[in-house]
Amino acid sequence: xxxxxxxxxxxxxxxxxxxxxxxxxxxxxxxxxxxxxxxxxxxxxxxxxxxxxxxxxxxxxxxxxxxxxxxxxxxxxxxxxxxxxxxxxxxxxxxxxxxxxxxxxxxxxxxxxxxxxxxxxxxxxxxxxxxxxxxxxxxxxxxxxxxxxxxxxxxxxxxxxxxxxxxxxxxxxxxxxxxxxxxxxxxxxxxxxxxxxxxxxxxxxxxxxxxxxxxxxxxxxxxxxxxxxxxxxxxxxxxxxxxxxxxxxx
Amino acid sequence: xxxxxxxxxxxxxxxxxxxxxxxxxxxxxxxxxxxxxxxxxxxxxxxxxxxxxxxxxxxxxxxxxxxxxxxxxxxxxxxxxxxxxxxxxxxxxxxxxxxxxxxxxxxxxxxxxxxxxxxxxxxxxxxxxxxxxxxxxxxxxxxxxxxxxxxxxxxxxxxxxxxxxxxxxxxxxxxxxxxxxxxxxxxxxxxxxxxxxxxxxxxxxxxxxxxxxxxxxxxxxxxxxxxxxxxxxxxxxxxxxxxxxxxxxxxxxxxxxxxxxxxxxxxxxxxxxxxxxxxxxxxxxxxxxxxxxxxxxxxxxxxxxxxxxxxxxxxxxxxxxxxxxxxxxxxxxxxxxxxxxxxxxxxx
Numbered sequence: 001x002x003x004x005x006x007x008x009x010x011x012x013x014x015x016x017x018x019x020x021x022x023x024x025x026x027x028x029x030x031x032x033x034x035x036x037x038x039x040x041x042x043x044x045x046x047x048x049x050x051x052x053x054x055x056x057x058x059x060x061x062x063x064x065x066x067x068x069x070x071x072x073x074x075x076x077x078x079x080x081x082x083x084x085x086x087x088x089x090x091x092x093x094x095x096x097x098x099x100x101x102x103x104x105x106x107x108x109x110x111x112x113x114x115x116x117x118x119x120x121x122x123x124x125x126x127x128x129x130x131x132x133x134x135x136x137x138x139x140x141x142x143x144x145x146x147x148x149x150x151x152x153x154x155x156x157x158x159x160x161x162x163x164x165x166x167x168x169x170x171x172x173x174x175x176x177x178x179x180x181x182x183x184x185x186x187x188x189x190x191x192x193x194x195x196x197x198x199x200x201x202x203x204x205x206x207x208x209x210x211x212x213x214x215x216x217x218x219x220x221x222x223x224x225x226x227x228x229x230x231x232x233x234x235x236x237x238x239x240x241x242x243x244x245x246x247x248x249x250x
Numbered sequence: 251x252x253x254x255x256x257x258x259x260x261x262x263x264x265x266x267x268x269x270x271x272x273x274x275x276x277x278x279x280x281x282x283x284x285x286x287x288x289x290x291x292x293x294x295x296x297x298x299x300x301x302x303x304x305x306x307x308x309x310x311x312x313x314x315x316x317x318x319x320x321x322x323x324x325x326x327x328x329x330x331x332x333x334x335x336x337x338x339x340x341x342x343x344x345x346x347x348x349x350x351x352x353x354x355x356x357x358x359x360x361x362x363x364x365x366x367x368x369x370x371x372x373x374x375x376x377x378x379x380x381x382x383x384x385x386x387x388x389x390x391x392x393x394x395x396x397x398x399x400x401x402x403x404x405x406x407x408x409x410x411x412x413x414x415x416x417x418x419x420x421x422x423x424x425x426x427x428x429x430x431x432x433x434x435x436x437x438x439x440x441x442x443x444x445x446x447x448x449x450x451x452x453x454x455x456x457x458x459x460x461x462x463x464x465x466x467x468x469x470x471x472x473x474x475x476x477x478x479x480x481x482x483x484x485x486x487x488x489x490x491x492x493x494x495x496x497x498x499x500x501x502x503x504x505x506x507x508x509x510x511x512x513x514x515x516x517x518x519x520x521x522x523x524x525x526x527x528x529x530x531x532x533x534x535x536x537x538x539x540x541x542x543x544x545x546x547x548x549x550x551x552x553x554x555x556x557x558x559x560x561x562x563x564x565x566x567x568x569x570x571x572x573x574x575x576x577x578x579x580x581x582x583x584x585x586x587x588x589x590x591x592x593x594x595x596x597x598x
Contacts, residue, residue: 022438061523061551083422083423102430102433
């Protein structure tokens, strides 16, 4: 017998979940494990139930579909169900496992399911697709205004406004915020691409700092500088970093 | 530009009256100072002035073709000198011909006529100058008026365009999500699907048609907003509750159309969409002395992080109120712990 496909539906509207559940009925291979109405619940269920396939809405309270996708360690095959606007859709068209534009027909749903089945039998491909998808979404959004961090099973949402500075730690980054430090599974490159350059400046290979917290710049050793933040924190400045600082200070 | 002496009856009447006055003066002068008999004085004055009166009307074309904007001054002056000589010449030629054929026989008039030609020619030029000057004044004045009218029209057009751009625009997400709910209901609960289709249609129709109108009754606005809330209620079931507090006296009052619904939509968007708990939306209408005070209040999850685009809806409403009432302080926002309150003041 074929292995069952474990499935979860994530949408904050009950009627939207209903229709997916309704359409799923005729697929014997699919085993519907749970329905979630928000991102927190979804994260919990996904980690516990390890589904193969999720139906994911984008606009949800607390954590959006995109953000949820970002913090999943091993994302399953994802079918987006969304009423999101055309621009976002362009991005999906190239790379998504599939997206369903609400409202969608049963035929269209069938198409998405076939794609999903194919990907589930070839999981490596799926992982790559999702990675591309996430990348695409990130590029689409101008600059990020909040960052989702998962610590164990706990989700924290940090407005970029609250970040004091960011420090590289191998493949991860440490976010120093007003309320404590959080480890984010993203590289400096990610922040380089997604932080608003009017808000943050990369002063060093390993440091981003929030511009309006810089109190002053001091000469540290010969030809090397440090920035002092408003609370006294001292961070190293590289040569290029110093050039950039000089530019914005003017 | 059409000849105002033909188009405008008032100007034409004034023109006739002035000529009639000149006609009387000329009879008096001819009779009293130049000792012409009353009969001859009458005929002389009647014919000569009648001729110039008609020539004078046609001078308008001379003026409108020599507008100050299009030609240089030297050319215009030369044109007018030539025209003045020709007009005056034509005048005395016609006059002389008519008078000498009307008045025949042995009398002193023909001599008088011949002797007066030089003077008449000079008077003809004087008339020309006066009429042309008046024509220019008329042109200048009508242009000025037209400009003013255009300016006022332009201003109101700009204002209208601004108001239009600030008008409520239906959120496409709302429509597509609602349609998705309907699609789902057709499978599980067809009669409810029908009900929702009708509500959505009614709401959309109301929204589209009101785009023409600036103001409507509060009762209508509330009905429309309730339709919207009903639709959202189908989507979000018991995630929110709507409580209204207002007296009968509010219902008949007029408010700018499509102001209440966007406020409630704002409450839904930032309260209900972002919260896991139930949200209570309060609507209060309170007539005060000079203002009608409308309040929309909702609790929200203080933990939720504001998204981009927050406040655009409210800013639009504020700008609309400012354009309609020319007042800047008609919308206030209060935000504390977990309540968000928007007050609107409609001048009475």
